[in-house]
Amino acid sequence: MTSAGKTLRLGVAGLGTVGGGLLKLIERQAELRLPGKLEVVAVSARNKTRNRGVDISKFKWFDDPVELALSPDIDVVVELVGGSDGPAKRTVEAALRSGKAVVSANKALIAEHGMEIAALAEKHEAHLLFEAAVAGAIPIVRAVKNSLSGVIVSRVSGILNGTCNYILSEMLRTGAAYETVLAEAQRLGYAESDPFLDVSGGDAAHKVLILAAIAFGAQPDFAQVQVEGIDRIEAIDIALANKFDYRIKLVAEAFRANGSVRCRVAPVLVKSDHPLASVNGALNAVMVEGEPVGRLTFTGPGAGAGPTAAAVMGDLARLFEGPATPPLGKPSRNLAPLITAADGTTDQGSFFIGARLADKPGTFAALTEQLGDAGVSIDKLIQESAGDSGAAPIAILTHPCPRSAVETALARVAELKLTADTPRLLRIETRA
Amino acid sequence: MTSAGKTLRLGVAGLGTVGGGLLKLIERQAELRLPGKLEVVAVSARNKTRNRGVDISKFKWFDDPVELALSPDIDVVVELVGGSDGPAKRTVEAALRSGKAVVSANKALIAEHGMEIAALAEKHEAHLLFEAAVAGAIPIVRAVKNSLSGVIVSRVSGILNGTCNYILSEMLRTGAAYETVLAEAQRLGYAESDPFLDVSGGDAAHKVLILAAIAFGAQPDFAQVQVEGIDRIEAIDIALANKFDYRIKLVAEAFRANGSVRCRVAPVLVKSDHPLASVNGALNAVMVEGEPVGRLTFTGPGAGAGPTAAAVMGDLARLFEGPATPPLGKPSRNLAPLITAADGTTDQGSFFIGARLADKPGTFAALTEQLGDAGVSIDKLIQESAGDSGAAPIAILTHPCPRSAVETALARVAELKLTADTPRLLRIETRA
Numbered sequence: 001m002t003s004a005g006k007t008l009r010l011g012v013a014g015l016g017t018v019g020g021g022l023l024k025l026i027e028r029q030a031e032l033r034l035p036g037k038l039e040v041v042a043v044s045a046r047n048k049t050r051n052r053g054v055d056i057s058k059f060k061w062f063d064d065p066v067e068l069a070l071s072p073d074i075d076v077v078v079e080l081v082g083g084s085d086g087p088a089k090r091t092v093e094a095a096l097r098s099g100k101a102v103v104s105a106n107k108a109l110i111a112e113h114g115m116e117i118a119a120l121a122e123k124h125e126a127h128l129l130f131e132a133a134v135a136g137a138i139p140i141v142r143a144v145k146n147s148l149s150g151v152i153v154s155r156v157s158g159i160l161n162g163t164c165n166y167i168l169s170e171m172l173r174t175g176a177a178y179e180t181v182l183a184e185a186q187r188l189g190y191a192e193s194d195p196f197l198d199v200s201g202g203d204a205a206h207k208v209l210i211l212a213a214i215a216f217g218a219q220p221d222f223a224q225v226q227v228e229g230i231d232r233i234e235a236i237d238i239a240l241a242n243k244f245d246y247r248i249k250l251v252a253e254a255f256r257a258n259g260s261v262r263c264r265v266a267p268v269l270v271k272s273d274h275p276l277a278s279v280n281g282a283l284n285a286v287m288v289e290g291e292p293v294g295r296l297t298f299t300g301p302g303a304g305a306g307p308t309a310a311a312v313m314g315d316l317a318r319l320f321e322g323p324a325t326p327p328l329g330k331p332s333r334n335l336a337p338l339i340t341a342a343d344g345t346t347d348q349g350s351f352f353i354g355a356r357l358a359d360k361p362g363t364f365a366a367l368t369e370q371l372g373d374a375g376v377s378i379d380k381l382i383q384e385s386a387g388d389s390g391a392a393p394i395a396i397l398t399h400p401c402p403r404s405a406v407e408t409a410l411a412r413v414a415e416l417k418l419t420a421d422t423p424r425l426l427r428i429e430t431r432a
Numbered sequence: 433m434t435s436a437g438k439t440l441r442l443g444v445a446g447l448g449t450v451g452g453g454l455l456k457l458i459e460r461q462a463e464l465r466l467p468g469k470l471e472v473v474a475v476s477a478r479n480k481t482r483n484r485g486v487d488i489s490k491f492k493w494f495d496d497p498v499e500l501a502l503s504p505d506i507d508v509v510v511e512l513v514g515g516s517d518g519p520a521k522r523t524v525e526a527a528l529r530s531g532k533a534v535v536s537a538n539k540a541l542i543a544e545h546g547m548e549i550a551a552l553a554e555k556h557e558a559h560l561l562f563e564a565a566v567a568g569a570i571p572i573v574r575a576v577k578n579s580l581s582g583v584i585v586s587r588v589s590g591i592l593n594g595t596c597n598y599i600l601s602e603m604l605r606t607g608a609a610y611e612t613v614l615a616e617a618q619r620l621g622y623a624e625s626d627p628f629l630d631v632s633g634g635d636a637a638h639k640v641l642i643l644a645a646i647a648f649g650a651q652p653d654f655a656q657v658q659v660e661g662i663d664r665i666e667a668i669d670i671a672l673a674n675k676f677d678y679r680i681k682l683v684a685e686a687f688r689a690n691g692s693v694r695c696r697v698a699p700v701l702v703k704s705d706h707p708l709a710s711v712n713g714a715l716n717a718v719m720v721e722g723e724p725v726g727r728l729t730f731t732g733p734g735a736g737a738g739p740t741a742a743a744v745m746g747d748l749a750r751l752f753e754g755p756a757t758p759p760l761g762k763p764s765r766n767l768a769p770l771i772t773a774a775d776g777t778t779d780q781g782s783f784f785i786g787a788r789l790a791d792k793p794g795t796f797a798a799l800t801e802q803l804g805d806a807g808v809s810i811d812k813l814i815q816e817s818a819g820d821s822g823a824a825p826i827a828i829l830t831h832p833c834p835r836s837a838v839e840t841a842l843a844r845v846a847e848l849k850l851t852a853d854t855p856r857l858l859r860i861e862t863r864a
Binding site: 002004021025028031032033034035131137138139142143146147148149150151152217275278291292293294295296297298299300301305306307309310311312313314316317318321322323324325326329330 | 434436453457460463464465466467563569570571574575578579580581582583584649707710723724725726727728729730731732733737738739741742743744745746748749750753754755756757758761762
């Protein structure tokens with residue numbers, strides 16, 4: 001039996017941008033194609049009086065979201081509190097323990113406590129859905145979990161953080177410095193007042209780990225994800241990469257490698273005709289590759305009140321369709337500890353080195369000599385005019401070589417103080 | 433209750449390319465992430481002895497797929513027979529009447545008899561799933577039906593026929609004539625030996641109608657879809673459009689217009705930076721637009737044994753999840769007769785005219801005079817050298833005007849025999 005035509009009674013915990021967007025969308029439910037009715041019964045947030053553009057006086061108010069989760073007149077808890085621990089986790093656990101369905105947008109919670117929370121949902125045969133946790137309005141969680149369960153996935157990759165993508169796109173477009181563009185992004189609402197989780201790559205890492213768990217039947221293990229952010233990228237790196245016809249994108253990816261699954265987030269150079277190169281601004285894109293389909297690409301808005309609320313709504317619609325299934329696809333007891341951080345020293349590839357040369361004679365020759373000594377062969381290079389600073393920006397693209405060789409060379413370059421700043425070492429994506 | 437862990441017994445009707453691909457994928461099910469087991473019990477096809485690269489001797493054989501559908505030792509009928517009527521329809525009906533689940537790749541059947549078949553499935557509370565009917569491996573049917581049921585869709589559009597897209601891409605790439613490229617596509621297996629359904633736009637029309645029905649809660653009504661194919665497009669049209677930085681793509685679209693839904697398929701000029709412009713070869717792409725998400729784009733292989741088999745597999749996985757839901761999203765009795773062919777004479781837009789001028793003096797001036805007299809103002813034009821034929825190719829882009837005005841002018845042009853061939857009149861997509 002489905003519960004089509006029935007009414008689901010919701011408690012919404014967290015009334016930030018997404019919570020407000022959700023309440024507004026629920027008010028328009030007659031225009032949607034839901035299989036039943038949604039009735040908001042109760043809400044909870046830190047601030048009762050903040051103006052959210054929606055009248056919340058008609059809902060029961062809870063100061064404590066855990067109290068809301070335990071309320072007997074609620075069928076579903078929508079968790080929009082956020083954060084991997086604290087009230088969000090307690091709220092979700094309380095709801096699942098009382099057999100309530102949970103719809104959550106909380107990537108940190110699923111990425112860091114996925115095994116524990118999934119097992120709890122399974123034990124209580126409760127729905128735990130989190131489409132809104134990954135790639136905003138793009139319905140990628142359900143696609144990978146259900147529609148593509150007939151695909152032997154080899155790789156999931158993409159641009160999963162709109163803030164970073166906006167910043168990198170704007171640094172290319174305007175030539176402005178990272179700090180300037182970040183400040184502008186904050187002013188426009190594309191970046192949080194504390195941007196650390198976004199710009200460090202942590203948020204993208206949470207998301208790709210969730211996709212990896214589902215796509216590969218792997219236990220989410222956040223400690224195994226290799227994460228590098230965008231906060232050290234300079235505008236000159238982006239400009240020089242562009243001269244070689246590359247874009248710098250924060251790419252999150254999970255792929256099969258030697259019987260395990262590797263999960264990593266890093267700024268990467270992609271050729272201008274690569275599918276991710278044209279994904280600009282706050283958009284997200286996810287590519288799923290595997291047999292027997294080749295590659296599927298999903299693109300759309302990855303954040304914001306409307307897109308995230310729509311993703312939550314898609315999960316709410318799912319609740320009418322039938323009973324709960326395991327949150328991560330396979331039952332959590334059948335997930336394998338596949339995700340393992342590779343020993344980076346064995347990585348092979350072509351690399352980009354961006355730096356500013358120290359303002360003294362012969363540095364460029366000395367730097368290339370160090371690369372040669374370490375066995376790193378140069379494919380292309382640019383040196384720009386030093387200008388007033390005296391520190392000439394350079395960009396080097398290497399031929400394929402071990403990453404460790406480049407790192408050895410750069411360690412010597414640092415010892416010899418050949419650069420005026422700390423060089424940026426980025427991988428070049430050679431897959432089309 | 434879900435039927436996770438259970439075994440579903442399948443009867444596969446139709447063992448062409450897709451059927452063979454499905455049997456191979458089922459043999460690899462241990463590598464997939466299905467919630468239960470699939471066991472092929474019986475098969476049916478026109479030719480028992482054809483080599484399909486799979487041993488079918490272990491399956492029960494039926495000459496008549498309807499007999500297979502009625503077999504009591506089968507839970508699910510996979511209908512890969514094809515065709516809107518005849519054995520495919522009888523097989524699906526027999527299966528649904530006996531309460532069996534049906535998974536079908538048959539776009540013609542759903543587009544032309546969707547209301548009737550959906551009502552039958554609902555009456556017998558039987559699953560009727562058809563992810564493989566639209567856009568191959570792209571899981572767009574379920575996305576629109578379920579995940580995006582919280583989106584107020586305003587438009588669904590895209591490239592839904594890989595054969596046409598391959599032909600148009602190759603005509604641009606090689607400059608070869610339509611007939612040459614079609615023959616090559618047939619040789620490579622990208623086009624059927626009878627290509628009519630593809631090149632006429634009929635196949636894309638079937639697919640967009642299915643998406644429209646689900647996205648808008650509309651009764652599928654194939655007679656209301658306006659369809660134009662690619663078989664009159666000349667290589668010179670594509671080359672000249674390209675000089676203006678446009679690509680010619682067969683675009684299928686359904687959108688809200690004046691309280692109804694308009695559904696149409698036609699070759700259209702899209703700017704080179706339009707999301708559909710870079711979708712080349714046999715790829716498909718679907719864009720879903722609506723509140724509060726903006727635009728989502730899904731890209732991937734739209735046909736072929738592997739991709740289509742994977743889509744069928746996604747539907748088979750769904751069968752384990754729970755009871756049947758209405759095949760078209762809303763119960764068929766709640767679907768409204770929204771899809772209506774607009775009176776084309778009221779269409780406004782900018783247009784492309786491609787033709788070859790008659791080999792006599794003053795034709796170009798006479799032609800532009802006819803356009804002017806009809807109120808059609810020219811934005812850009814090219815005339816190429818006539819070469820040996822004496823008939824100089826031209827391309828004209830108009831400023832926005834009523835389509836009827838261009839048609840009036842072209843009728844006069846035909847009366848006056850100003851062109852050596854029948855001009856091609858194509859719409860220019862002005863939405864980014």
